[in-house]
Amino acid sequence: MIHEHESVDRGITDCVIFGAGEYYDEIPDVPQDAYVVAADGGLDHTRSYGIETDAIIGDFDSVADDFSAYIGLRNITRLPSEKDETDMLSAVKIGWAQGARRFHIYGGLGGRLDHTLANMQMLARMAYHGGIGFLHGNGFVATAIADATLDFPAWDAPERRMVSVFAHSDRAKHVSIRGLKYEVDDVELRNTRALGVSNEFLPGRPATIGVGDGTLSITFAAEAPSPTWRTTHETEGPNALGGLDTEISALLARR
Template identity: 40%
Template sequence: MNNICYIFGAGQISDIMQMSIVPDSGDCVIAADGGFAYLQDLGVKADIVLGDFDSIEEIPQHPNLVVHPKEKDDTDMMLAVQEGLDRGYRRFIILGGMGGRLDHTYANIQVLAFIAGQGGRGFLYGEDMAVTVVENGEMHFGHEKEGIISVFAACDTAKGVTLTGLKYELSDARLTRSRPLGISNEFIGMESDVSVAEGSIVIMWNETLDGIKEWIKDAPDQEGYK
């Protein structure tokens, strides 16, 4: 399935009213807890509303409402992703998943790693930055890309990390979680690629929401749906 599952969280979305969220037929929109308020501001209909609703004053009225207990193992964002996976979606764009509490932002990057481990593609977006996790795969960027790109290990050791067409290149390198060697690289007006042969990497770069939507629809699947 190439359709997108949009998930709205309760994190900061400072430019919310400038976003153009027009789901295509077959896409799914999930409001995770306080993300329901953002969807109301945008005038976008939620297909599913779920969470423990500890970040809003009252539980929303919605025909597809899933209420979880406040004391639970998984975050509301993780539960939303699992809901999307259960419905057959493997491509996710998460909004309202960055900013606010740092621990929630970090947890949402771990959620991206979970999506990658299921053979999916997940993106966090906010403040003109995109974040994704690639497992045993690659990402290609066109020559028009500008700004900063940073690459970090998302596992103990990411092997065979190769960066081409960027200001600082790497060839068959190892990145570890304990040393941020891949921070603050730059696009230089060339076609560029970021790849990892074994393991997983976090990629962060300057991007627009429309750019993510265009990329994710054409993106190859990761190693296989699980």
Template identity: 45%
Template sequence: MGNGLTEADQAGATREAGGTGATGESGDSVESRVALVLAAGDYYGESIAVPDGAMVIAADGGYDHARAAGIRVDYAVGDFDSIVGSVPEGEATLRLPPQKDDPDLFSALKLGWNRGARTFHIHGALGGRIDHTMSAIRLVGLIASRGGIGFLYGDGTVVTAVADGALSFAAHETNPQSMVSVFALGGDAHGVTETGLRYELSDANLDALSVLGLSNEFRSGAPASIAVRHGVLAVTFPRLAPLPTVRHDHGFSGDLGALDTQVSRFLHHGQ
């Protein structure tokens, strides 16, 4: 099985990064590629929008969803234990061992990052197995901590994350109970400010186990902002709301790590 991968795909490239539509502390726009990532989970009958010019990456059984939707896939990656149809052949397919440390979604994100993506639209990673959902939310937090942005779509909801910066939502008309929730992710979040929502915060601290940010609401016709001075926030909002733009308060370095192509060294071989 070919892989069509470069040395950068294998090792990962450390660089400063910002998502499409992101701005650094200088206010200059940071241009980057956009990736559409299709995972193997539940799609809830929702449509899949392919952003203009996006690279499309299927993670394992996500290839089945791409095939069903008639979406051309640029890269397919995984151990392909959840695919129903035939495994795609060719140089754009990377087949991984099932006993690896990274889930297939993480491998797809690493592949996209190493090929220049900093904005990720991810379908099929919410719902179904709760452990996979928890893992996916942590992964968008990791993307945020490196200066990118990821959007998880599922069941009428979007989940994203922001680190040391702000998400800005354009004013829009809302439905009743157009819920927005905010949680610290991966540690405490300091200097959290929320404006344009029904309940507002100003320079608050959210500890890693706080649920204070649950069940807020957009205000109809009002722009909204969710900002954090230091830390990572996970943010959930309705899919019908406009996607936010992200502002970063400083530059970021680092990547998502090297692709995990080997059998895990932690694997215990029982008798």
């Protein structure tokens, strides 16, 4: 049961995606006019929160009810379970095609480690194409930037509110960190050595994390104010992430 989602740009900036992972008793924040997508078991969460969805997608192997209970809901796309891409990436593709370039993702952390790693790779992919995603969960937020800068406004940060910075690409060059407990200027980070773990916000000081050439993965305390984001990458069009993966994987072993 596949419905095509037309690629349009209706001025949407934000997309909020609900996945099937852990929510840690957090109440998701849905910006006004955001495009809302439920990915597979994330549909159970949107229904429990009473949140209306613009699109629903997945192979529906993790919803609480039998999939037949959802037949008839509008804007629903059923994918094969033996596919090459995750339901979460498919949800991002739908939001991207609608014009969103800033994504807030709930239920994408915790649970299965392989899905968490896949979601971190997904953030890097979005950053490379001129977007940004924020994975929310367990008191922190994870994101990725490519040839870009995150600026945090000053806030009354309590002690030991952490920020960690990792190279996602093999090498991340021209990395600068300002306004945090540990500062660096124009250094190179590698993805085989974790030098940026457990930095800290300082009360009353704005903070900046930037990379001139490469991709960084960043985690920060959920209490921190939302950062602004600047990138030198062109914001790519509605098909930049590719079409939906609606076919059974050709990589399946033959038996």
